[in-house]
Amino acid sequence: MTYIAGDGQIMAARIAGSVAGVALSLIYMLPKGRQEAATRLATGLVAGLVFGPATGLFGAEKLDLLATLSAPEIVLSGSAAVSLTAWWALGALKRVAERWGR
Structure with missing residues (x-):
């Protein structure tokens, strides 16, 4: 198995992007309770950290911004x-x- 060492700047961008996405989401749909807020917060953070780089690359390729x-x-x-x-x-x-x- 190959070990992929993450650059500190890239990891900071992943975390900042995930947090920013969750923060922006509050504008669109507020959670009704603590449990819903915690679940959606965890889901947003994990999804942003895991799938963010691939999604960003896909979007940059499609929009010709690489x-x-x-x-x-x-x-x-x-x-x-x-x-x-x-x-x-x-x-x-x-x-x-x-x-x-x-």
Whole structure:
């Protein structure tokens, strides 16, 4: 198994992007309680940390921005996008399930 050592700047971008995505998500959909907030916060952070770099690279390739953006900027934007999407999607699915479950 290959060990991949993360650059400190890249890891900081992953964390900052994940936190920024969760923070932006608060604007769109507030959690109803502590448990929902904790679940969505953890999901957004983990999703941003894990899938952020790949998502950022995919987006930069599709928008033809690879030559323009640095690696930390690509990772930051990808982590924020994934974190925002995960938070929103989990909240939306929970509310839809609550409505259909009645």
